[in-house]
Amino acid sequence: MFPFFYDPTFILIIPAVIFAMYAQGKVQSAFNKYSQHKAGIGWTGAQLAMDILQKQRLSDVKVELVGGHMTDHYDPRNKVLRLSYKIYHGTSLAALGIAAHEVGHALQHDEGYSMLSLRNMIVPFASIGSQAAFPLLFIGLMLGSQSLAQLGVVVFMFAVVFQLITLPVEFNASSRAMNILADGGYITVNEERPVKKVLDAAALTYVAATVMAILQLVRLMLISGLLGRRSD
Template identity: 80%
Template structure:
């Protein structure tokens, strides 16, 4: 049996690593391109978010500025939509697209969108799974305990499940964003395609994360001996 750190199964996740690098480069280049394209509307991301929320009757959702780059997110616990500086104050097509995407999450929460509710429920388990899986697996291998190594694989499954659920949640939010922007006449027909490129590039990062999680699970199954391998 190969030592844990030199296990040849590592080759399984190389495609996921390459995809993640491509996705990160794609989202950065697309954002950098369209953050320079001012939208005809002239409304900032924060103004857009507030306007859509008002029209949706969601007066209890606040919009706040958050530090960092591309740290935009919706916090369902406090019902706060947090936008980074270039999105909050920006009037670009990228700013409107990302702001609308986060509003899409707020609407999902308000409507009780099932997959979002499920994702929020398993966040603690997914966090534990991502942190505890490798230590459990490593200790199990050192002790020659397949059951302990197997437990590491089981807890990692919650992290994989989180990623699998996150993917459709993010695509749904992007679909809602585009519908909100076009139906509300916030963007013109010519601006729809660039906004979609921004949203699609962002979604690709979640595709990469999902592929990584699934391939990592397959790798852990092989290392633990639960898939096609046996301890000597």
């Protein structure tokens, strides 16, 4: 068993931590840069979202202001699209891109997009897995119960599956956003590239989260003995 004060498997997640920091810096840099680029249409993110929803006949979806920075999200249970202050009131290319991305999730929900439905189904299990995995692993190692430690690893797998399913959901929402913005005449041809950079940078954070989850799973499998043998 690895002593608790010395865990050589921690080195496995160092690349993921570095990648996550890079991705976070990338999205912040892109957001800050293109928040300074005002969109030619002159609309706010909220106006854009409401217009698209109306044209897509999603009048039952509300658009609300939410606190925090980059806390934008679509709530499928209440059919509410929540935008942070800089997106809700912003008229920049960054604001329009992110608002359109969240509308993309509303469209996925309305159409019954299979990957979104699957992600919504696994949310409770992923939440339990991410919260219970480490306590189970720790208690199992403390008590010398390999089965309990390995149970912690198994429940953590739900969190990993959630991250894997999230990737196509987010990429699809961004693809929908670009098509809507370009085909709907909301942005010009010259504005497409900046908007795409913002969405691509945001997508990179989900890739980083997935890499982190996978490497963390490998690490926990090594610690618990599910993968290879550990020295006493």
